[in-house]
Amino acid sequence: MLNTFVVYVEDKPGVLTRVASLxxxxxxxxxxxxxxxxxxxxxxxxTIVVDTDETGARRLEAHLYKLINxxxxxxxxxxxxxxxxxxxxxxxxxxxxxxHIMDLVEVFRAKVVDxxxxxxxxxxxxxxxxxxxxxxxxxxxxxxxxxxxxxVAMRRGGKAANGASAxxxxxxxAPTPGTISYSV
Amino acid sequence: MTKEHKTGAEIIxxxxxREGVKHVFGYPGGAILPAYDALQHSSIHHxxxxxxxxxxxxADGYARASGGVGVAIATSGPGATNMVTGIATAMxxxxxxxxxxxxxxxxxxxxxxxxxxxITGITLPITKHNYLVTHANEVARTIREAFYIAKxxxxxxxxxxxxxxxxxxxCEFDWDTAAPQLxxxxxxxxxxxxxxxxxxxxxxxxKRPVILAGHGIxxxxxxxxxxxxxxxxxxxxxxxxxxxxxxPASHQLNLGMMGMHGEAWVxxxxxxxxxxxxxxxxxxxxxxxxxxxxxxxAKKIHVEIDPAEINKNVRVDVALVGDLxxxxxxLLGELEPCQHREWLDYLKKLKGDSAVRDIQNLPDSGHLxxxxxxxxxxxxxxxxxxxxxxxxxxxxxxxxxxHHENPRSLITSGGLGTMGFALPAAIGAKVARPDAxxxxxxxxxxxxxxxxxxxxxxxxxxxVNIAIINNGYLGMVRQWQEFFxxxxxxxxxxxxxxxxxxxxxxxxxxxxxxQRAQVVPAIQAGRQHDGPMLIDFQVEQxxxxxxxxxxxxxxxxxxxRPGVLVETAADE
Numbered sequence: 001m002l003n004t005f006v007v008y009v010e011d012k013p014g015v016l017t018r019v020a021s022l023x024x025x026x027x028x029x030x031x032x033x034x035x036x037x038x039x040x041x042x043x044x045x046x047t048i049v050v051d052t053d054e055t056g057a058r059r060l061e062a063h064l065y066k067l068i069n070x071x072x073x074x075x076x077x078x079x080x081x082x083x084x085x086x087x088x089x090x091x092x093x094x095x096x097x098x099x100h101i102m103d104l105v106e107v108f109r110a111k112v113v114d115x116x117x118x119x120x121x122x123x124x125x126x127x128x129x130x131x132x133x134x135x136x137x138x139x140x141x142x143x144x145x146x147x148x149x150x151x152v153a154m155r156r157g158g159k160a161a162n163g164a165s166a167x168x169x170x171x172x173x174a175p176t177p178g179t180i181s182y183s184v
Numbered sequence: 185m186t187k188e189h190k191t192g193a194e195i196i197x198x199x200x201x202r203e204g205v206k207h208v209f210g211y212p213g214g215a216i217l218p219a220y221d222a223l224q225h226s227s228i229h230h231x232x233x234x235x236x237x238x239x240x241x242x243a244d245g246y247a248r249a250s251g252g253v254g255v256a257i258a259t260s261g262p263g264a265t266n267m268v269t270g271i272a273t274a275m276x277x278x279x280x281x282x283x284x285x286x287x288x289x290x291x292x293x294x295x296x297x298x299x300x301x302x303i304t305g306i307t308l309p310i311t312k313h314n315y316l317v318t319h320a321n322e323v324a325r326t327i328r329e330a331f332y333i334a335k336x337x338x339x340x341x342x343x344x345x346x347x348x349x350x351x352x353x354x355c356e357f358d359w360d361t362a363a364p365q366l367x368x369x370x371x372x373x374x375x376x377x378x379x380x381x382x383x384x385x386x387x388x389x390x391k392r393p394v395i396l397a398g399h400g401i402x403x404x405x406x407x408x409x410x411x412x413x414x415x416x417x418x419x420x421x422x423x424x425x426x427x428x429x430x431x432p433a434s435h436q437l438n439l440g441m442m443g444m445h446g447e448a449w450v451x452x453x454x455x456x457x458x459x460x461x462x463x464x465x466x467x468x469x470x471x472x473x474x475x476x477x478x479x480x481x482a483k484k485i486h487v488e489i490d491p492a493e494i495n496k497n498v499r500v501d502v503a504l505v506g507d508l509x510x511x512x513x514x515l516l517g518e519l520e521p522c523q524h525r526e527w528l529d530y531l532k533k534l535k536g537d538s539a540v541r542d543i544q545n546l547p548d549s550g551h552l553x554x555x556x557x558x559x560x561x562x563x564x565x566x567x568x569x570x571x572x573x574x575x576x577x578x579x580x581x582x583x584x585x586x587h588h589e590n591p592r593s594l595i596t597s598g599g600l601g602t603m604g605f606a607l608p609a610a611i612g613a614k615v616a617r618p619d620a621x622x623x624x625x626x627x628x629x630x631x632x633x634x635x636x637x638x639x640x641x642x643x644x645x646x647x648v649n650i651a652i653i654n655n656g657y658l659g660m661v662r663q664w665q666e667f668f669x670x671x672x673x674x675x676x677x678x679x680x681x682x683x684x685x686x687x688x689x690x691x692x693x694x695x696x697x698x699q700r701a702q703v704v705p706a707i708q709a710g711r712q713h714d715g716p717m718l719i720d721f722q723v724e725q726x727x728x729x730x731x732x733x734x735x736x737x738x739x740x741x742x743x744x745r746p747g748v749l750v751e752t753a754a755d756e
Contacts, residue, residue, distance in 0.1 A: 009368075010367070010368060013316075014304070014316075017305070017308065018308065021308050021309055025309045055495055055499075058494075058495065059492060059495070059496060062490075062491040062492035062494070063492045065370070065491065065492075066490070066491075066492055067368070068312075068313040068333060068366060068368060068369050069368055070368045071367055071368040072368075
């Protein structure tokens with residue numbers, strides 16, 4: 001099953017390699033990995049999607065914690081969380097097809113970001129399923145090119161992954177170690 | 185605190201001194217020359233090795249013998265890559281070493297400059313952590329962090345790659361402000377009260393419990409707690425190879441080494457147990473045999489400092505993640521005295537069936553067996569030597585016939601199984617413990633991998649005795665060929681040099697032993713000689729290590745000894 005990890009890391013050279021190398025070394029295949037800055041300077045946040053079972057997910061979490069530059073790991077798979085991914089799709093479109101495609105774009109709440117005489121570029125944000133759905137209906141027109149960012153995730157409700165809440169001064173909230181339980 | 189202006193090179197030595205380092209093992213070269221130039225102002229003694237692999241094994245042996253951190257130093261490129269085997273060895277056996285390598289100038293990184301190599305990239309999966317330092321002002325904090333990481337939690341190797349310009353340029357040096365900043369590093373986990381309670385319940389209910397004690401006992405310094413726990417709970421203790429010495433071999437609750445070459449009674453007890461208490465060990469495949477049939481009826485408690493080891497190979501019922509000594513102390517507080525008379529009587533019966541005769545009492549058949557040599561070494565040294573072994577048959581015979589009473593009295597490469605480990609590791613051990621009687625037990629194959637370090641030993645005036653168990657074969661590989669490859673001895677026979685002459689060329693006293701009657705006199709001569717001595721024990725060529733659990737076979741399916749000749753004794 002797909003497991004989604006939110007991983008806070010120190011923003012230092014080579015940290016991405018350390019994380020990626022861990023997955024290779026322990027023979028896990030990364031489905032997607034995104035990384036970017038966070039609300040806290042010097043801290044980056046990764047969302048890593050990996051296909052593994054519960055035991056594998058626990059081992060991965062433990063291994064990620066062993067990396068010195070990893071600050072916090074959270075497996076949000078079983079949590080209520082918002083998942084988003086962004087994709088840009090270049091689809092073949094003659095002048096006659098353009099309005100049909102724009103109708104589809106409307107249905108999927110995507111948008112057209114570029115138009116040329118024989119193609120157009122569509123931007124869509126949503127869950128993996130939603131993007132797959134749009135892709136499916138566009139295939140008939142001819143998909144020329146596609147780029148996807150991979151999944152990003154954020155927990156629903158008031159609790160942030162880094163332990164910050166609206167009541168606290170969130171700018172100062174450093175990622176704190178989560179409660180790790182190894183009971184079986 | 186006064187601030188001082190120092191070069192990166194000077195800061196390296198200052199920080200090593202502050203970390204308590206007295207000796208480093210290294211080999212100079214272009215990119216590390218600034219550091220070597222600054223060595224003249226330091227109190228640290230530098231041991232000049234003959235190959236950088238030797239430096240890492242020496243640092244490893246130093247760490248394992250002393251319980252401290254070993255330090256190895258080398259130049260960039262080939263100097264650094266030669267360290268890889270030693271680093272991987274230390275990683276697999278959780279040995280705390282810090283390796284410092286020179287690197288080309290930071291402006292040249294990525295240009296394929298002379299002797300440039302990406303050693304941080306290369307060692308990423310075989311270090312606990314590593315660093316590339318490109319500024320003098322990063323040196324102090326990096327070294328402090330490296331030592332802290334290497335020795336805390338589950339210990340391991342840390343590599344610091346320092347560019348030449350970082351060594352040459354200077355900055356303000358202030359030890360205090362360079363304290364480690366490791367917000368993501370948590371070596372101090374401990375179990376919950378719930379988990380303790382579950383563990384205690386299993387322990388008190390068990391009828392046929394076995395303790396599996398590993399290297400973690402030595403690392404955590406929990407030998408005393410283990411002894412107290414085993415005696416109070418009356419639970420027999422089986423040891424991993426790296427755990428030997430963690431529990432006194434002469435103790436009535438001692439089972440001995442478990443696993444592939446463990447005695448039949450040890451593996452039988454494990455397979456028939458209703459509770460396994462694993463302490464600081466990691467259920468290696470050499471210990472479990474076929475995982476599907478491993479101790480099927482046993483509940484399992486795993487006490488381990490590294491959470492990533494939990495449920496890795498064997499699913500456990502209770503995991504206590506934390507420092508072994510602290511966890512054992514906690515458990516001892518709750519432990520009620522137990523009796524397992526039936527279970528321990530069963531052990532006596534198993535031992536009696538297995539141990540037919542003591543090798544020492546067997547008539548001299550004219551053959552010299554490695555078991556004789558090791559057993560005589562044990563008797564002659566009264567079991568008090570610090571033995572450093574290599575990898576292969578002799579290593580297993582040592583584990584079977586040298587009965588270790590004390591922690592840190594055996595140093596060997598377990599996880600990685602690195603041939604060539606013994607001689608350099610013994611040099612490091614002797615530097616760490618100059619008063620210890622250090623014996624290298626090594627095969628004729630492994631010895632030739634790193635024998636250049638004899639020169640290091642002589643240059644350092646170290647008294648280390650060397651027992652070569654010479655059977656003219658890569659013996660363990662030959663044994664596998666005999667058992668599993670139709671005796672096709674492909675590429676295992678060795679044409680060896682004259683080891684006696686070789687030793688003499690290094691200025692080392694030496695003798696060859698071919699008969700059993702000569703064994704004890706040769707060992708005595710080695711002990712009495714005030715310099716190192718090398719003894720070439722020319723033993724039976726096609727002798728095999730028994731019992732043996734074939735790789736992947738069930739732990740209770742052992743290949744037993746063919747006759748009574750080399751049965752080991754029950755430790756009564």
